[in-house]
Amino acid sequence: MNKLVLVDGNSIAYRAFFALPLLNNEKGVYTNAIYGFTTMLLKILEEEKPTHMLVAFDAGKTTFRHNTYKEYKGGRQKTPPELSEQLPVMRDLLKAFNIAHYEVENYEADDIIGTLAKIGEEEKWKVKIFSGDKDLLQLVSENVHVALTKKGISNVDTYDLKLVDEKYGITPNQIIDMKGLMGDSSDNIPGVTGVGEKTAIKLLKEFKSVEGLYDSIDQVKGKLKEKLETNKEEAFMSKKLATIETNAPVEIRFEDIVLVEPDYEKVVSLFKELEFSSLLDRFDSEEGECHENIEDLDLTIMNEIRDEILHSPSSVVVEVLEENYHDADILGISIVNKKGNFFIPIDIASKSEIFRQWAENESMEKWVFDAKRAVVALGWKNIILRGVSFDVQIASYIIDPSSNAHDLSDIAKRKKSISVQSDEFFYGKGKKRHIPDQSDLAQHLVRKASIINDVKADLEKELKDNKQYELFKELEMPLSIILGTMEMTGVAVDKDELREMGSQLGEKLEEMEKQIHSLAGMEFNINSPKQLGEVLFEKLNLPVIKKTKTGYSTSADVLEKLQDQHEIIEKILHYRQLGKLNSTYIEGLLKVIHKKTGKIHTIFNQALTQTGRLSSTEPNLQNIPIRLEEGRKIRHAFIPERENAVIFAADYSQIELRVLAHISKDENLIQAFNEDLDIHTKTAMDVFHVNKEEVDGQMRRTAKAVNFGIVYGISDYGLSQNLGITRKEGKEFIDRYLESFPGVKDYMENIVDEARAKGYVTTMLQRRRYLPEITSRNFNLRSFAERTAMNTPIQGSAADIIKKAMVDMAEEMETRNLKSQLLLQVHDELIFEVVEEELEIMKEIVPKIMENAVELAVPLKVDYSYGKTWYDAK
DNA sequence: GCCGGCACGC
DNA sequence: GACGTACGTGCCGGCC
Numbered sequence: 080m081n082k083l084v085l086v087d088g089n090s091i092a093y094r095a096f097f098a099l100p101l102l103n104n105e106k107g108v109y110t111n112a113i114y115g116f117t118t119m120l121l122k123i124l125e126e127e128k129p130t131h132m133l134v135a136f137d138a139g140k141t142t143f144r145h146n147t148y149k150e151y152k153g154g155r156q157k158t159p160p161e162l163s164e165q166l167p168v169m170r171d172l173l174k175a176f177n178i179a180h181y182e183v184e185n186y187e188a189d190d191i192i193g194t195l196a197k198i199g200e201e202e203k204w205k206v207k208i209f210s211g212d213k214d215l216l217q218l219v220s221e222n223v224h225v226a227l228t229k230k231g232i233s234n235v236d237t238y239d240l241k242l243v244d245e246k247y248g249i250t251p252n253q254i255i256d257m258k259g260l261m262g263d264s265s266d267n268i269p270g271v272t273g274v275g276e277k278t279a280i281k282l283l284k285e286f287k288s289v290e291g292l293y294d295s296i297d298q299v300k301g302k303l304k305e306k307l308e309t310n311k312e313e314a315f316m317s318k319k320l321a322t323i324e325t326n327a328p329v330e331i332r333f334e335d336i337v338l339v340e341p342d343y344e345k346v347v348s349l350f351k352e353l354e355f356s357s358l359l360d361r362f363d364s365e366e367g368e369c370h371e372n373i374e375d376l377d378l379t380i381m382n383e384i385r386d387e388i389l390h391s392p393s394s395v396v397v398e399v400l401e402e403n404y405h406d407a408d409i410l411g412i413s414i415v416n417k418k419g420n421f422f423i424p425i426d427i428a429s430k431s432e433i434f435r436q437w438a439e440n441e442s443m444e445k446w447v448f449d450a451k452r453a454v455v456a457l458g459w460k461n462i463i464l465r466g467v468s469f470d471v472q473i474a475s476y477i478i479d480p481s482s483n484a485h486d487l488s489d490i491a492k493r494k495k496s497i498s499v500q501s502d503e504f505f506y507g508k509g510k511k512r513h514i515p516d517q518s519d520l521a522q523h524l525v526r527k528a529s530i531i532n533d534v535k536a537d538l539e540k541e542l543k544d545n546k547q548y549e550l551f552k553e554l555e556m557p558l559s560i561i562l563g564t565m566e567m568t569g570v571a572v573d574k575d576e577l578r579e580m581g582s583q584l585g586e587k588l589e590e591m592e593k594q595i596h597s598l599a600g601m602e603f604n605i606n607s608p609k610q611l612g613e614v615l616f617e618k619l620n621l622p623v624i625k626k627t628k629t630g631y632s633t634s635a636d637v638l639e640k641l642q643d644q645h646e647i648i649e650k651i652l653h654y655r656q657l658g659k660l661n662s663t664y665i666e667g668l669l670k671v672i673h674k675k676t677g678k679i680h681t682i683f684n685q686a687l688t689q690t691g692r693l694s695s696t697e698p699n700l701q702n703i704p705i706r707l708e709e710g711r712k713i714r715h716a717f718i719p720e721r722e723n724a725v726i727f728a729a730d731y732s733q734i735e736l737r738v739l740a741h742i743s744k745d746e747n748l749i750q751a752f753n754e755d756l757d758i759h760t761k762t763a764m765d766v767f768h769v770n771k772e773e774v775d776g777q778m779r780r781t782a783k784a785v786n787f788g789i790v791y792g793i794s795d796y797g798l799s800q801n802l803g804i805t806r807k808e809g810k811e812f813i814d815r816y817l818e819s820f821p822g823v824k825d826y827m828e829n830i831v832d833e834a835r836a837k838g839y840v841t842t843m844l845q846r847r848r849y850l851p852e853i854t855s856r857n858f859n860l861r862s863f864a865e866r867t868a869m870n871t872p873i874q875g876s877a878a879d880i881i882k883k884a885m886v887d888m889a890e891e892m893e894t895r896n897l898k899s900q901l902l903l904q905v906h907d908e909l910i911f912e913v914v915e916e917e918l919e920i921m922k923e924i925v926p927k928i929m930e931n932a933v934e935l936a937v938p939l940k941v942d943y944s945y946g947k948t949w950y951d952a953k
Numbered sequence: 954g955c956c957g958g959c960a961c962g963c
Numbered sequence: 964g965a966c967g968t969a970c971g972t973g974c975c976g977g978c979c
Contacts, residue, residue, distance in 0.1 A: 097964050211964095509954070607976050608958055627958070629977095634959065659960055662974055688970065692963085699972045702962035710961080735963095791963085791969035800968090859967055870969065874963095906963045906970095 083199045083336075084129035085192045087210035088136040088180065092116050092169060094211040094228050096162045100855035104354040112165045117172060117358060119209065124176075127207060133195065133336045134173055134180040135188035136166075143185050144320050151266065151320060168353075175345035179336040186327045189214060193323035195331070196223050202333075209235065214263075217254040217323060219243050249283050259289045259318025268317045271310040278303070289318050351492065359492055376497075378413075378420040378525045380517070382427060389437035390416040392444035392468070394531035396524045397453035400506060400514065403697050404456045405566070405673065405680045410514060413524035415532045422521035429460055441465040446535050448472050448487045448527065450556070451685065454563040471531050473555050474538040476686035477547050479849060484686075487527050496533035499526040547845045550879075554844060555685065558882050561889045561901070562683045562693070569678030570700065570902050571720035572668065573948075580712065581665040584657055591654045598647040605654055608633050619645060636800070656709070664704065664713045671698045678720065683904070690871055691846045691878035692906055701905045703949075717949035723915040727899075728952040729925045729943035730908030733758050734877045735790040741935040742843070742872060745822025752937035759783040765819035766812065785816050789823070792870025794862065827869045834868035842875035843933065844883070880939070881907060884932035891928055895920070910952070913945065 095115025102111040123129070144151045173180045183191060192208055196218050199206040206223040208215055215225045219238050226235040236242070243251050260279040262270020274282075282299075286292035293311060296304065307314070350359045381388070393416040401407040412423045428434045437443050438457065443466045447453050450470040457464045475484040484490050488501040505523050506512050514520065542548040596602045599618065603610040612631030615621045624640050625632040635655070641648045673680055684694045695701040703717070704710025719726055731737075736758055740748040751761045763774045763782035774782075781802060788798045799809035817824040831853070834840050839849040848871045853864040885904060892899065899917045903910040909929070913921045926941040933939075946952045 094964080098966070604976075606959095606974090609977075629957065632958085655960075659974075663961070663972090667973075684971095690970065692970070694971055696972065699962085702960090702972065704961065706962080788969090794968050796968055857965065859965070863968065866969080874969080908963090 081130045081199075081202070081204040082127065083131045083195070083204050083206045083333075084123055084127050084133075085195055085206065085208045086119075086123070086132070086134040087188045087192060087208070087212060087215065088116075088134040088169065089188050090211040091119055091209060091228070092162065092166060093158075095119070096159070096165070097856075098228075100852045100857060100860050101161060102851060104352070108168075108353075109161045109165055110168075110353050110355075112162055113168050113172065113353060114355060114358075116169050117355065120172075120176065120178070121358065123209065129207075129338050131204075131333055131336045132178050132338045133191075133331070134178060135191040136170075136180060136182040137187050138182035138184050141185070142187055143324075144187075147319055148268075148316055151268070168349075172346075172349055174342075175349050176341045177339045179331070181329070181331055183327060183329060186324065190324040190327040191329055193218055193325040194327040194329045197325040198333075199223070207237070214254070214258065214321060214323065216243055216247075217251050217321075219251040248280055253283050253288065255318050255321045256283055256287075256289045256292075258321035259314050260292075262313075262317055263321065266320070268320050269310070269313045270317045271306055271314050273306045274303075289314055351495070354493075356489060356493060375522055376420055376525050376529060378422055378521055380521055381421050381423045384423065384427065384431040384433045386433055388414065388416075388418050388421055389433065389443065390418050391442065391466075392416065392446055394446045394528040394535070395453070396448070396528045396531070397456055397464075398520075398524050398527075399452060399456045400512075403682065404452045405682070406459045406675065407456055409456055409460070411517075411520055411524055413521070413528040415525060415528035420525045420529065422525055424517065429462070435462055439463050439465050444468045446471070446531050448490075448531055449686075451559045451563040451566070451683075454560060455567055458563065458567050467560070468556070469535055469539070470556060470559060471534060471538060472686050473559060474542060474551055477551050477555060477846070478538065478541050478545065479847070480686075480689050480691070481849060487530055490534055491530045494534040494537055496530045497526060499523065499530060545845070545847065547847070550845050554879070554882055554886060557886050557889070559685055561885055562685060565901055565903065566680055566682060568900050568902060569673065569676055569680040569720075571678050571718050572672060573716045573718050574669070574672060574677070576716040577665055577669055577713075580716070581661060581669070584661045584665060588654065588657055588661060591650060591657070595647060595650050595654060598645075598650065605651060606658060611651070615641070615647075619647070621645060621648075656707070660704065660710055660713065664710070667698055668713075668716070681903075689848055689867075691842060691875040691882075693878075693904060695903075700903055711950060714950035715948045718947070719912045721912065721914060724899075724912050725915070725918065725945045725947060726902075726949045726952045727911040727913040727918075727921060727925070727943065727945040728908055728949070729911075729929060729941050731877075731881065731929065732940040732942055734880065734907050734939065735873050736786060737935060737937050737939060738843070738876045738880070739789065739823065739826075739873050740937045742876065743820075743822045743826035744936065745820045745826070747820050748823065749937050755938075755940070759786060762786055762816065762819075766815045781812065785812050788813065789816065790870070790873060792866040792874075794866060830872060831865050831868050834864070840868050840871050842872050842879050844876070844879035846875050846879060848875065877907065880932050881909070881929075884929040885909065887928045887932055888925070891924055895924075897921075910949065918945070 092112045096112035099111040099115050101109060102114060104110055170180055181191060189212070192215065196206050196208060200220060200223055203222065208218060208223065208225045210225065211228040213227065216238055219225050219240060221240065224237050224239050226237045228235055240251070249257060257279045258268065258270070260271050260274045260282060261276050262268045282292055286295055296307060299307060347359065393414050396413045398410040398412070399407045400410055409425045411425050412428050414421045414423065423434070439462065445467045446469040447467055448471045450467045454464045454467065471487070471490060472484060475482055475490050486501050488499045491497065491499055500523065542551050592605060595605055599614045601614070601618065603614055605611060609630055611633045615633065616623050616631045621641050621644055623631055624637045635652060638648050638652050668679065671679055679698060681695045681700045682697055684696060687694050704713055717726065737752055740752050747765070751758060759779050759782045760771065760774050762785060763778040764771060766782055766785065767778050784798060784801050795806050795810040795813055798812065799806045802809070830840060834850050834853050838851065839847045841847050848867070850864045850868055852860040853868060855861045855864065881904065885901065888901065897917050899911055899913040899921055901909060901911050911921065922943065926943055929941045930939045944952050
């Protein structure tokens with residue numbers, strides 16, 4: 080069966096333009112409307128699979144409708160030039176996709192669509208129309224459906240006869256009567272003054288049409304009748320204007336709009352030019368791969384390792400398929416250098432003494448993608464990879480942390496190197512994952528190494544141009560090796576302690592479950608928000624505070640508000656808290672204890688967060704409970720590996736606010752830290768204009784929340800949620816804070832200006848974050864970008880500082896030949912295992928090195944403590 | 954296998 | 964015309 084898709088090009092472009100922030104590519108060409116338009120096209124191709132397709136555009140300024148009414152579309156704002164300039168590119172894209180586009184002098188896109196839809200319908204084809212304009216609904220029929228954009232652009236509602244009736248209570252051909260009566264301000268169609276959608280529909284239900292209405296005008300009473308009579312002429316004219324012409328002079332035959340395969344090469348090159356890397360991926364993985372002409376690289380499979388191929392520098396790929404690379408299988412190793420392209424099967428490499436010596440030789444330079452992965456994977460095989468001088472993944476992350484270059488193929492595309500299939504595509508994902516045969520594997524790995532070789536110089540230049548080379552070379556590169564060592568070292572855990580806590584928790588949970596069920600008067604799954612919501616708000620009839628997309632909200636802040644209404648609430652909150660401890664922390668941690676080492680080996684992601692912080696996975700050791708005592712007890716299970724050693728934790732006190740004092744140069748804040756005041760009390764004194772003795776608990780809590788807000792860049796809304804106050808009050812607190820710290824206020828204003836001017840903000844050590852949305856006309860997006868501009872230099876500089884401290888600390892421990900080890904980093908604290916004989920020296924050097932990692936306008940302060948478990952290091 | 958809701962840390 | 968409210972990770976239930 081034939082399926083015809085008709086797209087209202089102008090309407091979709093217009094919607095896309097306003098729905099998306101004003102993106103532009105490197106050359107400064109605006110691309111937001113093109114991007115939105117393209118995602119829509121891809122979605123249509125994928126989901127509709129049309130046999131015929133046409134995109135219609137408006138032509139020229141005037142149409143036949145202007146003969147009827149010369150003010151038609153009058154007073155409409157001129158199409159923004161930022162949008163107009165994008166329209167020709169959309170036509171180019173359509174050509175590349177081999178999708179027909181069409182326009183007719185004196186007619187609008189609607190008329191072309193109407194005409195073709197009618198023909199399609201007569202032929203009994205399925206017809207689907209895409210637009211943002213409700214007028215098109217008049218074309219809906221049994222076989223003609225209209226998809227209207229709702230939120231954003233790719234989100235559509237598809238109207239058939241039933242949905243039109245549901246939404247409007249009228250038939251599609253009555254849409255024009257409705258428009259006739261209510262008018263349309265966007266097209267400057269007058270309609271009947273004082274009649275809106277509601278009245279129009281009411282009238283049409285009774286009188287069927289504009290004609291029918293005026294034939295029986297005497298049945299209408301009062302003011303409405305008067306209005307209808309005075310505007311009779313306008314009503315008929317408006318109906319005429321709103322009517323889509325279904326006999327427009329469209330000189331196009333269906334064979335001209337048969338949909339054929341896109342011209343992949345052209346599409347890919349346009350996407351590259353437009354910098355649509357995410358679409359490039361989609362396009363590639365959906366259809367491009369099999370069409371892209373990949374010429375195999377020449378390579379040698381080494382069944383014996385010869386010294387002369389192990390050259391310096393070499394681009395190296397140590398391929399580990401598992402996402403978790405601890406003790407994982409290595410599939411093979413590829414090396415690309417001046418001597419050629421080589422693939423080394425893993426059993427050859429692991430047995431070769433020549434290979435080991437080369438790998439472990441610091442002076443043999445290696446360029447890689449994801450150094451830590453290679454170092455740790457080889458580390459588990461007792462090969463210590465040294466001399467890694469360039470990590471393409473980290474370089475790419477430093478240049479732009481938003482690029483999320485988790486896959487080398489993305490970088491290859493961006494840097495216009497040779498193409499390589501994404502790992503996901505090459506190996507397959509989920510159940511379909513498989514290891515290809517050796518020759519394909521060799522080709523894939525050699526291509527990857529070759530890309531590393533290709534892009535290295537380019538990335539290095541970019542780092543230098545951005546003044547980020549030092550950050551890369553002196554901070555992040557050494558850090559990746561340090562992190563690798565920490566991961567390999569792992570953290571020892573007391574399994575029995577965890578199990579004991581688990582069984583106690585289990586008992587308690589069972590008991591609580593019974594209590595909750597009896598209070599509810601029925602059995603249900605407390606962990607299901609859906610079931611819980613039904614129990615609380617339907618069975619127990621508690622007041623609904625908040626709803627989510629899918630039903631009632633049962634989040635902690637909602638439950639807290641209901642606490643005094645029913646004794647079940649408190650029990651549910653407690654049940655949730657313990658349930659979380661049991662599933663995530665007890666069971667979760669037990670699951671990831673390594674079979675061979677009996678320790679927990681996390682993986683730090685060094686190239687992920689937008690601010691420069693690390694993250695930790697499998698398990699996440701950066702969110703082990705501490706706030707509530709019950710959870711904090713989990714820390715009892717984290718112990719030193721060696722006898723007579725302790726867990727030693729050192730944390731920066733108020734590092735973000737100290738950084739803020741430094742970069743804002745606010746005198747009040749600087750003075751506060753120079754005098755080592757309690758910063759929340761000091762803030763409360765200034766914000767509430769009271770002296771120290773008058774600051775009560777509530778005031779200090781509020782001040783603390785405000786400081787929290789400043790540090791994390793939350794909005795007045797966020798602060799209000801935090802404190803349970805109104806948004807207005809939240810804003811007041813922020814304003815009063817800024818009055819008290821005028822230097823901070825200046826900083827906040829200046830940094831936003833700077834972000835607008837440059838397009839990005841930087842941290843103390845030149846880390847960058849791009850904020851394209853800072854010029855968005857969308858209030859929410861813009862505000863978010865502005866808060867990010869204020870916050871990222873603070874949080875990011877704090878991240879810089881602790882990273883620097885880690886590098887300095889590693890160096891110090893190396894020169895002193897210490898046996899103690901760094902185990903974890905939790906954003907503002909470092910956790911070590913310290914052996915007894917080094918305790919005194921560590922007490923001295925850890926705070927010293929952390930406090931002197933950088934020099935600020937205020938002192939950095941480090942507190943430390945230690946004990947026989949992580950719990951005791953408090 | 955994916956998504957939404959929820960909760961933990963800084 | 965309004966794709967969402969600091970950053971992350973991970974668990975569960977419910978849906979496909």
